[in-house]
Amino acid sequence: MKGIFITFEGPEGAGKTTIIKKLEKKLEKEGKDVVVTREPGGIVISEKIREIILHKEHTEMDARTEALLYAAARRQHLVEKVIPALHKGKIVLCDRFVDSSLAYQGYARGLGIQEVLEINQFAITGMMPNLTLFFDILPEKGLARITSNQNREINRLDLEKLDFHQKVYEGYKKIIEMFPNRIKVINADQPLEKVFFEAESALDLFWKETL
Ligand SMILES: Nc1ncnc2c1ncn2[C@@H]1O[C@H](COP(=O)(O)OP(=O)(O)OP(=O)(O)O)[C@@H](O)[C@H]1O
Numbered sequence: 001m002k003g004i005f006i007t008f009e010g011p012e013g014a015g016k017t018t019i020i021k022k023l024e025k026k027l028e029k030e031g032k033d034v035v036v037t038r039e040p041g042g043i044v045i046s047e048k049i050r051e052i053i054l055h056k057e058h059t060e061m062d063a064r065t066e067a068l069l070y071a072a073a074r075r076q077h078l079v080e081k082v083i084p085a086l087h088k089g090k091i092v093l094c095d096r097f098v099d100s101s102l103a104y105q106g107y108a109r110g111l112g113i114q115e116v117l118e119i120n121q122f123a124i125t126g127m128m129p130n131l132t133l134f135f136d137i138l139p140e141k142g143l144a145r146i147t148s149n150q151n152r153e154i155n156r157l158d159l160e161k162l163d164f165h166q167k168v169y170e171g172y173k174k175i176i177e178m179f180p181n182r183i184k185v186i187n188a189d190q191p192l193e194k195v196f197f198e199a200e201s202a203l204d205l206f207w208k209e210t211l
């Protein structure tokens with residue numbers, strides 16, 4: 001495949017969406033062909049699955065159902081949007097991907113990182129990102145950012161107790177140890193311009209090392 005698949009991970013409110021927008025502008029200025037997308041979502045069917053998963057009233061959702069719905073949304077998004085863009089040689093910037101399932105469903109929900117990786121292997125058929133940026137911020141700090149943002153709708157996962165978000169964070173730390181070459185850690189607990197500089201530098205290093 002000719003394109004490059006870059007994913008962005010981290011706790012709620014880490015600044016992923018904000019940095020993706022800035023990177024999109026920068027890469028486009030450089031003449032690169034960029035596709036920005038998100039999970040769960042990015043295309044009609046997966047956005048519909050997103051609504052089901054994240055609806056505030058769906059508190060009865062079983063953890064395995066949740067994991068399978070994320071994997072189903074991922075599959076459709078990959079075949080309909082990500083893979084075709086990569087075949088055309090585009091740079092795909094995706095807000096969350098399989099590492100979110102490993103941290104949230106695998107570790108924080110207690111389904112097991114390996115078990116959730118296995119159901120996702122069925123969904124992604126080997127399609128792992130070329131590079132992942134992990135936005136490192138303590139969950140309580142990220143959550144404080146989203147609650148002070150009036151435009152951000154609070155969803156079912158945001159409403160989980162702090163203890164759950166702390167487990168998500170611990171889960172991410174384990175996943176970073178599992179994939180040290182692919183996942184680069186960005187200090188997200190600093191002013192936006194500094195976070196952006198670190199993200200840009202990680203991308204520059206990636207181009208130098210791989211292209
Ligand atoms: N470095 C930063 N310092 C202070 N505030 C920030 C920083 N980065 C982002 N923010 C603000 O924090 C809020 C959350 O940012 P953003 O939506 O980019 O995070 P996110 O990681 O995509 O969150 P989520 O995954 O929960 O959707 C926004 O109001 C944004 O303006």
Ligand SMILES: Cc1cn([C@H]2C[C@H](O)[C@@H](COP(=O)(O)O)O2)c(=O)[nH]c1=O
Binds near residue numbers: 070096105158
């Ligand atoms: C892909 C994916 C996401 N999640 C969680 C993480 C967030 O709480 C929401 C998505 O909301 P965002 O504002 O777009 O970050 O879903 C998850 O638990 N598992 C996943 O695979």
